[in-house]
Amino acid sequence: MVDFEIRPSGQPVPEARRKAILAAPGFGRTFTDHMVTLRWCADQGWHDGRVEPYGPFLLDPATAVFHYGQECFEGMKAYRQASGAVGLFRPEENAARFNRSADRVGMPPLPEETFVHALELLVGQDSAWVPDAIGTSLYLRPFMIATEPALGFTLPSDSYLFCVIASPVTAAFDAGTAPRPLTVWLSKDYTRAAPGGTGAAKTGGNYAAAFKATQQAVANGCDQVVWLDALEHRWVEEMGGMNLFFVYAPEGDGRPRIVTPPLTGTLLPGVTRDSLLTLAPQLGLAAEERRISVDQWRQQCATGEITEVFACGTAAVISPVGAVRSAAGDWPVGDGRPGPVTLRLREELLGIQHGNRPDPFSWVRKAC
Ligand code: COI
Numbered sequence: 001m002v003d004f005e006i007r008p009s010g011q012p013v014p015e016a017r018r019k020a021i022l023a024a025p026g027f028g029r030t031f032t033d034h035m036v037t038l039r040w041c042a043d044q045g046w047h048d049g050r051v052e053p054y055g056p057f058l059l060d061p062a063t064a065v066f067h068y069g070q071e072c073f074e075g076m077k078a079y080r081q082a083s084g085a086v087g088l089f090r091p092e093e094n095a096a097r098f099n100r101s102a103d104r105v106g107m108p109p110l111p112e113e114t115f116v117h118a119l120e121l122l123v124g125q126d127s128a129w130v131p132d133a134i135g136t137s138l139y140l141r142p143f144m145i146a147t148e149p150a151l152g153f154t155l156p157s158d159s160y161l162f163c164v165i166a167s168p169v170t171a172a173f174d175a176g177t178a179p180r181p182l183t184v185w186l187s188k189d190y191t192r193a194a195p196g197g198t199g200a201a202k203t204g205g206n207y208a209a210a211f212k213a214t215q216q217a218v219a220n221g222c223d224q225v226v227w228l229d230a231l232e233h234r235w236v237e238e239m240g241g242m243n244l245f246f247v248y249a250p251e252g253d254g255r256p257r258i259v260t261p262p263l264t265g266t267l268l269p270g271v272t273r274d275s276l277l278t279l280a281p282q283l284g285l286a287a288e289e290r291r292i293s294v295d296q297w298r299q300q301c302a303t304g305e306i307t308e309v310f311a312c313g314t315a316a317v318i319s320p321v322g323a324v325r326s327a328a329g330d331w332p333v334g335d336g337r338p339g340p341v342t343l344r345l346r347e348e349l350l351g352i353q354h355g356n357r358p359d360p361f362s363w364v365r366k367a368c
Contacts, residue, residue, distance in 0.1 A: 001111075001113060001114060001117065002038065002046045002047070002049045002111075002114045002117075003049055004036065004038070004049035004050060004051055004117075004118065004121055005049065005050050005051070006050075006051045006121070006125070007050060007051065007052045007053065008034075008051075008053075008125070009033040009034060009052075009053035009054070010053070011053070012033040013033060015128075018128065018129065021168060022129070022131040022136075022168050024170075025131060025136060025167075025168040025169050025170055026169070026170065027139075027167075027169045027170065027171075027172045027315065028139060028141075028167050028169060028315075029167070030167060030168065031054050031165055031166065031167050032054060032122075032126035032129040032138070032165075032166045032167070032168070033053065033054055033125075033126055033129075034051050034052065034053060034054055034122060034125045034126050034166075035051075035052060035053075035054045035055075035122070035163055035164060035165045035166075036049070036050065036051055036052075036118045036119075036121060036122050036162075036163060036164040037049070037050050037052060037161065037162070037163050038050070038110075038114075038118065038161075038162040038163075039147075039159070039160070039161055039162070040108055040110075040159060040160040040161075040162070041158060041159040041160075042158055045108075046110065046111075046114065046162075049114075049118070051121050051122060051125050054165065057161075059147070059149075060149035062149040062150060062151055063145075063146070063147055063148070063149050064146035064147065064148045064149075064150065064151075064156075064157040065145040065146045065147070065157075067151060067153075068146070068153055069203070069204050069205045069208070070105055070106065070107065070145070070146035070156060070157055071105070071143060071144060071145045071146065071203060071204050072098065072101035072102050072104075072105055072107065072143065072144055072201060072202055072203045072204075073098075073101075073141060073142065073143035073144075073202055073203075073204070074094045074097065074098045074101075074140075074141070074142045074143070074202060075094075075139065075140075075141060075202075075241075075313070075314040075315055076088065076089065076091060076094045076119070076139075076140045076142075076271075076314055077089060077137035077138060077139050077140060077169075077314055077353070078119075078123045078130055078137060078138040078140060078166075078367055079130070079137045079138075079353045079354050079355075079364070080130045080131065080132040080136075080137075080354065081354060081355035081364070081366075082354060082355040082356050083355060085355075085366055085367075085368065086123055086127055086130050086138075086366070086367045086368050087353070087354075087355060087364040087365060087366055087367060088116075088119060088120070088123070088140075088364070088365045088367045089271075089352075089353050089363055089364055089365075090271055090275070090363045090365075091115075091116045091119055091365055092112060092116065092365075093271045093274070094115075094142070094271060095110075095112035095115040095116055096112060097202065097269065097271070098110065098115060098142060098144075098202070099112070100200070100201065101201040101202045101203055102144060104198055104200070104201040104203065105156075105198065105201060105203050106156035107144055107146070107156065107157075107160055108160060110144070110162055115142065116365075118142070118162070118164050119140055119142065119164060119367065120367045120368065122140070122164050122166055123138065123140070123166070123367040123368055124367065124368040126138070126166055127368050129166065129168050130168070131168050134350055134354055134356075135170060135171050135174060135317065135350060136168065136169065136170050137168075137169060137353075138166050138167070138168055138169070139166065139167045139168070139169040139314075139315065140164060140165075140166050141164065141165050141166070141167070142162070142163070142164045143162070143163055143164075144160055144161065144162045144163075145160065145161050145163075146159075146160055147159045147160055147161050169315070171315070171316055171317040171319070172313075172315040172316045172317075172319075173223065173316050173319045174317075174319075179317075179318065179319055179320055179338050179342075179343075179346060180319070180320075181319075181320045181321065181322030181323075181336060181337060181338060182222075182223040182224055182311065182319055182320065182321050182322060183221065183222045183223055183321075183322060183323045183324075183325060184217070184222055184223065184224050184225070184226045184239060184311075184321055184323075184324055184325070185213075185216065185217030185220050185222035185224070185225050185226065185325050185326065186225075186226050186228065186294060186324060186325070186326035186327075186328075187213045187216065187217070187225045187226065187227060187228065188228070188233055188326065188327055188328075189213070189216065190209075190212060190213040190216075190225075191227065191228065191229070191230040191233070192206060192209060192210060192213075192227040192230075192237065192238070192266070193206065193227075193230065193237070193266040193267070194230035194231070194266065195230070195231070195264070195265060195266060196265075197266065199237075199265060199266035199267055199268070200263070200265050200266065200267065200268060200269060202268060206268075207241065210225065210240065210241075213225040213227075214240065220325055221325070222325055224239050224240040224242075224311070225239070225240055226238075226239045226244065226324075227239070227267075228294065229266065230266070234293050234294060234295075235261065235291050235292070235293055235294075236261055236291075236292050236293070236294065236297060237261055237264075237266055237267045238261070238267045238268060239311045239321075240311075241268075241313055241315065241316075242270070242311040242312055242313035242315075242316050242319070243260060243261075243267065243268065243270040243272070243273040243311065243312055243313065244260060244261065244309065244310075244311055244312075244321075245258050245259065245260045245273075245276065245309065245310050245311075245312060246258070246259045246260070246292055246297070246300075246306050246308075246309050247259075247306065247307050247308035247309065247310070247339060247341045247342065248300075248305055248306060248307070249304060249305055249306075249307050253286065255284055255285055255286045256285055256286070256307070256341050257285065257286040257287070257288060258276065258277075258280055258285055258286070258287050258288070258341065258345075259287075259288045259289075259290050259292065260273060260276075260277070260288075260289055260290075261289070261290070261291055261292060262289040262290065262291065263289070270312065270313055270314075271314065272312040272313055272314060272317070272318075272349070273312060273313075275349060275363065276312060276318075276345055276349070277289070278361060279345070279348060279349070280345075282360065283344060283345070283348060285341065285345075294326070297309075297324070298324070298329075298331050301324075301331055301332065301333055301334075302331070306333070306334075307334050307339055307341070308320065308333065308334050308338075308339030308340075308341055308342050309321040309333045310339075310342040310345075317346060317349065317350065318342060318345055318346040318349065320333075320337070320338040320339065320342045321333050322334075322336040322337065323336055352364065
C-alpha cells in the first residue's frame with residue numbers, strides 16, 4: 001500500500017466562516033483545507049503520496065493535459081451519518097470505474113485500495129467540513145492528469161498526478177434541499193458519444209463536448225441537455241452528467257416500472273443508476289434496462305403510460321424532469337411536479353446514504 005505523508009494546513013478556514021459555508025454550501029464552489037496528491041512515473045510507480053494544504057499547482061505550459069486533455073475523474077460523496085460518523089457510498093465502485101476510465105485514455109491504474117485509502121485520509125483530515133442536513137454532503141472529486149511537459153502525441157504521457165479535492169455541497173439542482181423539476185432540451189445538433197468512443201469513461205473531453213449543447217439548452221429556457229444516440233438521433237442516452245429513468249404506470253403485475261437505457265458503451269455507468277436498479281424491487285418497483293426513443297417518450301407521456309421521468313447521479317442525487325423541449329416541439333411529463341416514485345426513491349437512497357435507513361447491500365463504508 002502506498003504511504004501518504006500528512007502535512008496539516010497552518011491556515012485552516014476559521015470555524016465561523018466554515019460554519020457559514022456549511023449552512024448554505026451550493027455546489028462545488030468552496031473547498032476544504034486539504035487535498036490529497038500522489039504521483040506516478042514509470043520508474044517509481046505511485047509515489048510521493050501526501051495529504052497537504054489545498055492550493056494551486058505549478059505546471060509547465062507544455063504539460064500534456066492542457067493540450068490533449070488526457071485526464072479522468074470521479075464524483076462521489078461523504079455523508080454525515082445519523083450516528084455522527086462519516087460514511088462513503090460504494091467507494092469501490094468509483095475506484096473500479098476510475099481505472100476503467102484511466103485505461104480508456106491510456107493512463108496507469110491506481111490500486112483500488114489506494115484510491116479508497118486516499119479518500120478516507122482526506123475525509124478524516126477534513127471531517128469538520130462534512131455538513132449534516134439530509135441532501136447535503138462532502139463532494140469528493142478524485143482526478144488524474146497527464147503531467148509530462150511535452151507536445152508529442154504518439155504515446156501517452158510518461159508521468160501523472162492523482163489528486164483528490166473536497167467541496168461541501170447540496171444536491172446540484174436542488175432548491176434548498178428540495179428537488180426542483182428540470183426542463184430538458186433534446187439535442188439534435190450535437191452528440192455526446194459514438195460507438196467505440198469515450199462515452200463510458202469519465203474523462204474531461206466528454207464534458208467539454210457538452211458545453212455548447214448545454215448553452216443551447218439554456219438559450220431555449222432549459223436546465224440541461226438530453227443526449228440522443230449518434231447513429232439514428234432517436235434513442236435517449238443520458239442527460240448532461242446524469243443518467244435518465246422513465247417511470248411507467250403499473251401493468252399486469254400492479255407494480256410501477258422504472259426503465260433506463262442499457263449500457264451500450266456510449267453512456268456513463270452511473271453508481272446511482274446501478275443503486276436504483278438494485279433497490280427498486282425492494283420498494284415494490286419493477287426495474288428494466290431498455291431502449292426508449294424520443295417518439296415513445298413523447299407518445300407515452302401523452303397516453304399516461306410514462307408517469308414520471310427523473311435524472312440521477314452523484315452530484316444531482318435524483319432530480320425530477322418536469323418538461324421536455326426540442327426543435328420539433330415541447331411536452332410536459334406528468335403534471336410537471338416531482339412524482340411519488342421519484343420522491344420515494346430519493347428518500348430511500350438519501351436515507352441509506354445518511355444511515356437513517358437499513359443498508360441491505362452494505363453500501364455505506366465508514367470513513368471516520
Ligand atoms: C457527478 O454526478 O458526480 C458528476 O461527476 C457529474 C458532474 C458533471 C458534476
